Amino acid sequence: MATxxxxxxLGRIRSAMVRGAETGSRVEEAHAAxxxxxxxxxxxxxxERGAVIELLVDRLVDYDAQVLHVGRGEVAATVARMLTARGxxxxxxxxxxxxxxxxxxxxxxxxxxxxxxxxxxxxxxxTESTVAIAETGxxxxxxxxxxxxxxxxxxxxxxxxxxxxxxxxxxxxxxMDRLAATSALATTxxxxxxxxxxxxxxxxxxxxxxxxxxxILVE
Amino acid sequence: MSGTALDPKTAPTFPMAARSMMGDTQLRKNVRHATDVIxxxxxxxxxxxxxxxxxREAGKQIRQHTMEHLDxxxxxxxxxxxxxxxxxxxxxxxxxxxxxxxxxxxxxxxxEVIKIKSMTTEEIQLNVALEAEGIHAYETDLAELIIQxxxxxxSHIVVPALHKNRQQIREIFRREMNLPELGESPQDLADAAxxxxxxxxxxxxxxxxxxxxxxxxxxxxxxxxxxxxxxxCLTLPETLITVAGIDKVVPxxxxxxxxxxxxxxxxxxxxxxxxxxxxxxxxxxxxxxVFHVVLMDxxxxxxxxxxxxxxxxxxxxxxxxxxxxxxxxxxxxxxxGSVYAGPIGAILTPQLQEMHHAQTLPYASSxxxxxxxxxxxxxxxxxxxxxxxxxxxxxxxxLNAEALAMRAMGIIFRSERRFRAAQRMGRMAEAxxxxxxxxxxxxxxxLPGLLGGWTQVRDLQSMPEETFRDWWEKRxxxxxxxxx
Amino acid sequence: xxxxxxxxxxxxxxxxxxxWQKFSPRRxxxxxxxxxxxxxxxxxxxxxxxxxxVLERLGHTVDFPAGQTCCGQMHWNTGYQAEAxxxxxxxxxQFRGSEAVVVPSSSCVAMMRDHYPKMAEExxxxxxxxxxxxxxxxxxxxxxxLTKRLGLEDVGAYYPHxxxxxxxxxxxxxxxxxxxxxxxxxxxxxxxxxxxxxxxxCCGFGxxxxxxxxxxxxAMLAEKTTAILNTKAEACTACDNSCLMHIQGAxxxxxxxxxxxxxxxxxxxxxxxx
Numbered sequence: 005m006a007t008x009x010x011x012x013x014l015g016r017i018r019s020a021m022v023r024g025a026e027t028g029s030r031v032e033e034a035h036a037a038x039x040x041x042x043x044x045x046x047x048x049x050x051x052e053r054g055a056v057i058e059l060l061v062d063r064l065v066d067y068d069a070q071v072l073h074v075g076r077g078e079v080a081a082t083v084a085r086m087l088t089a090r091g092x093x094x095x096x097x098x099x100x101x102x103x104x105x106x107x108x109x110x111x112x113x114x115x116x117x118x119x120x121x122x123x124x125x126x127x128x129x130x131t132e133s134t135v136a137i138a139e140t141g142x143x144x145x146x147x148x149x150x151x152x153x154x155x156x157x158x159x160x161x162x163x164x165x166x167x168x169x170x171x172x173x174x175x176x177x178x179x180m181d182r183l184a185a186t187s188a189l190a191t192t193x194x195x196x197x198x199x200x201x202x203x204x205x206x207x208x209x210x211x212x213x214x215x216x217x218x219x220i221l222v223e
Numbered sequence: 224m225s226g227t228a229l230d231p232k233t234a235p236t237f238p239m240a241a242r243s244m245m246g247d248t249q250l251r252k253n254v255r256h257a258t259d260v261i262x263x264x265x266x267x268x269x270x271x272x273x274x275x276x277x278x279r280e281a282g283k284q285i286r287q288h289t290m291e292h293l294d295x296x297x298x299x300x301x302x303x304x305x306x307x308x309x310x311x312x313x314x315x316x317x318x319x320x321x322x323x324x325x326x327x328x329x330x331x332x333x334x335e336v337i338k339i340k341s342m343t344t345e346e347i348q349l350n351v352a353l354e355a356e357g358i359h360a361y362e363t364d365l366a367e368l369i370i371q372x373x374x375x376x377x378s379h380i381v382v383p384a385l386h387k388n389r390q391q392i393r394e395i396f397r398r399e400m401n402l403p404e405l406g407e408s409p410q411d412l413a414d415a416a417x418x419x420x421x422x423x424x425x426x427x428x429x430x431x432x433x434x435x436x437x438x439x440x441x442x443x444x445x446x447x448x449x450x451x452x453x454x455x456c457l458t459l460p461e462t463l464i465t466v467a468g469i470d471k472v473v474p475x476x477x478x479x480x481x482x483x484x485x486x487x488x489x490x491x492x493x494x495x496x497x498x499x500x501x502x503x504x505x506x507x508x509x510x511x512x513v514f515h516v517v518l519m520d521x522x523x524x525x526x527x528x529x530x531x532x533x534x535x536x537x538x539x540x541x542x543x544x545x546x547x548x549x550x551x552x553x554x555x556x557x558x559x560g561s562v563y564a565g566p567i568g569a570i571l572t573p574q575l576q577e578m579h580h581a582q583t584l585p586y587a588s589s590x591x592x593x594x595x596x597x598x599x600x601x602x603x604x605x606x607x608x609x610x611x612x613x614x615x616x617x618x619x620x621x622l623n624a625e626a627l628a629m630r631a632m633g634i635i636f637r638s639e640r641r642f643r644a645a646q647r648m649g650r651m652a653e654a655x656x657x658x659x660x661x662x663x664x665x666x667x668x669x670l671p672g673l674l675g676g677w678t679q680v681r682d683l684q685s686m687p688e689e690t691f692r693d694w695w696e697k698r699x700x701x702x703x704x705x706x707x
Numbered sequence: 708x709x710x711x712x713x714x715x716x717x718x719x720x721x722x723x724x725x726x727w728q729k730f731s732p733r734r735x736x737x738x739x740x741x742x743x744x745x746x747x748x749x750x751x752x753x754x755x756x757x758x759x760x761v762l763e764r765l766g767h768t769v770d771f772p773a774g775q776t777c778c779g780q781m782h783w784n785t786g787y788q789a790e791a792x793x794x795x796x797x798x799x800x801q802f803r804g805s806e807a808v809v810v811p812s813s814s815c816v817a818m819m820r821d822h823y824p825k826m827a828e829e830x831x832x833x834x835x836x837x838x839x840x841x842x843x844x845x846x847x848x849x850x851x852x853l854t855k856r857l858g859l860e861d862v863g864a865y866y867p868h869x870x871x872x873x874x875x876x877x878x879x880x881x882x883x884x885x886x887x888x889x890x891x892x893x894x895x896x897x898x899x900x901x902x903x904x905x906x907x908x909c910c911g912f913g914x915x916x917x918x919x920x921x922x923x924x925x926a927m928l929a930e931k932t933t934a935i936l937n938t939k940a941e942a943c944t945a946c947d948n949s950c951l952m953h954i955q956g957a958x959x960x961x962x963x964x965x966x967x968x969x970x971x972x973x974x975x976x977x978x979x980x981x
Contacts, residue, residue, distance in 0.1 A: 038474050181477075189506075190503075194497065194498060633790030639773060674918060677956070681928070691751075
């Protein structure tokens, strides 16, 4: 190859746009132009705090997630109740998960690089979350203590997720603002259990990701 | 539809392909149902966003800005992705992209790969290239699995198997998964796919994906999906190879706040699709240990060089234009002879391929504008269609029946005298074809040559005795007389 | 020369009062230049006559620049840009200085609004560009002229028939006519206006699309005629005779007995004349 693909593709772009190669002023030019883009859409919350929480609950329930809104002291009892109701016994938990969640009567396996097959053998997973978006019913997980690597919240069939009320925002832009500082971490947006509408546009819940999702909103 | 990949180079013309597709009653019923459902869902979730038009405008501006600084953002992406442990490759065309990917799979020592639905890999016919090297690719998106097992071709960007109904899917799964007892409810079929694929997810060590967005600022990649098969492919393998058109880059992480609102609502009519994955390079404690990104041109820079066609690259592959298109609704996707069907396909395919392989696609539209209306990044598809039609006309030259007729009409319209003469001539010429109805109105039921398409299903009223301008002139004369 | 005409129209108006005062109170008389369009001129002169009738009944004067021919839409939209360009200059020549240009065809107006500025640009003619910029805001589709320029809904029409309205795509999407045409129709005396299902669906005409993709066009048309027949209307109306010619072609071929009629012809209906 006389020229590399890289040089040739970049060269084609520059000749298509009648541009020279990158220079210092180019960076500023791009940054200035980006800053000037019109952003007339809603970037902040419109609703009262209570209404935002209500909206999140409504959206999650819409996805058939069970949602319980509890006080700080009630977390352990609620976890035990939910796990019992779902009939799960053996759960994987990420490192750094708050200890109160590890309630007696269930088996918790801390994830220390379990294989995919091992993850496939547990009944469920419990994680915390980074932020939740009310408008879209989305919970965002990052590879952080208490949330773990992506496979952990993916392979088991049941996911119990804890959402701190303080981490609930109304809109997508507010969430992206909060995520900006940790954007390098592996990030997963979860909006309901996995689903497909590939067959006659009929929504089927539970394809490959967890088929059951429960959420505990913590004051 | 056979298992042969959709290839504009060998595809029949759109009118010919449409004709054969339109004879498929089942397909038409399925397509009509799917597009109706998805359009209604979209309308509902778009309707609840008071700032939708502002989001569209922002989406358009972000995409336009990206294209204006594409080299800058690609280099920024490359730098940041590399810093995070990813390996970036550049491919000038489909062949080079295939060669790079096949090489990487072999390097990983893999005989099998698991794949996420990716229009880009369809565009470059990657699976065929992998099979040729003895590597089997498992499609893991439910619709793509249906297509793959059914030796079929995708007919929609977002819902590739929307032309198949549950009975047809059951037949495919029964045969290919060896499940004679399989039920036909969508739940049964989805469960069968889950069981069939779970074993692959846990076993296969190499994943291949496309990308929805490449984030220049962070070097991150974003994939949106519904089923979780994407997360499986992105997370469980040891090696991940992502192939993306160079148009997929976005300037900053914050830009996702616009695109992640526009895309799901437009694509599937959801407020947010079930899963979005964003990852940056390699994380020793999370996901694949080896990560490659192939940045592919494949004629995108040619589109970029055409100021009027450039907006085509702003497309975020939501498929809303397909659902809204009354032509697509009648024919389904295969008639477009390309993996990119519908209005976006009608402008993208001719530009990705050399125009003369897809000359009829820019004409596969009534220019009704429904596509432009729903496009989340405001691509003026009718405008681009007209621009491409002009290219087709230039390519074909003036020595053909249509061009000569158009030329003649042009000459006629440039002079009132000639126009009036043509009106008189028209009346004389049509006379032998006119039949009077019971009320004395003349109708034409058959027209020759190019115009015969009209009279296939329509009559044409004969020309009135007097044109408007004749009437006007007479009236003017009368008035002048009366005024005097 | 024109004054006599206004009087004669008023005398046959069918109302006791002066129509002009009733339907256009204290409105200055406008000199409206009619751009009939090539196909209306040739195939649908009745539409042109109806436009003249409505405008004159409202007290305005109408003129008809004799050198007008075609806006260039067919050429432009089919890809024959070079043939369309001279027609832009011709239009400007004919209508330069008009107070208002009225066109009974949304697709021709859409052609002008969406493409004339770009065409002028392509011709590298600064004077033409300026003239286009000045002229375009004065160009109106017929129903748009009544509702937006004159601010009218009731134009004193009478049309005792069951009618359904077909929204042409160019009127709906390119011109943003909204429910303007329906508001005009609702104000017509005696009319039984029924809404069509799938109002925003294209009828499948699309200019040369109807012959180049005759099969698909026919399938789209079948959906539209079904929707029309379901309304049990006697007539289907629209702001575009192009769609109507296509729809009428099928309605006649199938011997449905349902007519098509341009909106102007409904609005021109007088009580005395029925």
